[in-house]
Amino acid sequence: MFKARYFQEYDFLHAHGGSTPSFTWKSILWGRELFSRSLQWRIGDGRLVKIYIDQWVPHHLTFNVQSSPCLLVDSRASALITASGHWNVFEIYSLFTFLEAELILSIPLSCDTGDCRIWHFTRNSRYTVKSGYWYALEFQAQMASLSVSESSSSSSQQLWKHLWKLKFL
Numbered sequence: 001m002f003k004a005r006y007f008q009e010y011d012f013l014h015a016h017g018g019s020t021p022s023f024t025w026k027s028i029l030w031g032r033e034l035f036s037r038s039l040q041w042r043i044g045d046g047r048l049v050k051i052y053i054d055q056w057v058p059h060h061l062t063f064n065v066q067s068s069p070c071l072l073v074d075s076r077a078s079a080l081i082t083a084s085g086h087w088n089v090f091e092i093y094s095l096f097t098f099l100e101a102e103l104i105l106s107i108p109l110s111c112d113t114g115d116c117r118i119w120h121f122t123r124n125s126r127y128t129v130k131s132g133y134w135y136a137l138e139f140q141a142q143m144a145s146l147s148v149s150e151s152s153s154s155s156s157q158q159l160w161k162h163l164w165k166l167k168f169l
Helices: 002-006 023-038 089-095 098-105 129-143 150-165
Strands: 039-042 116-119
Touching (some): 023 039
16 A cells, blocks of 8 residues: 555655655654664675765764765775785775774674675664664654653653563463
């Protein structure tokens, strides 16, 4: 139903809001945006990851390169990897700030596999509804301009923590 109404000519990732989107459709698009903001690339051979565009550097909550571009904007991470499958340390230190270079060099390479997208907010890099929910709460708190009293926010968080710990069969 949503495809017929909102994105007949596109795939879901490129769908637009339309002229009069329903509340449900706007919520789905918000969830899609939130999800795509929190995906990070795991570097394999570096062929798919664009250095200055894609999210791959393990900064807190933003996985993008912050340094000014020194290479072409659409350069791939493979340009930073040597033929033997290791990071080109000299090149990385010359192109990025010291902190960013250290973050990049801390990323393990697995050149025998391709690049893949991972969910940053779980230990196993897999999305769970629980981790998505907690990220959404954190994101919403950062974006909210409404002031909520400290006590109601705290009691609400306690309630959700309790609910997430419940065991169901």
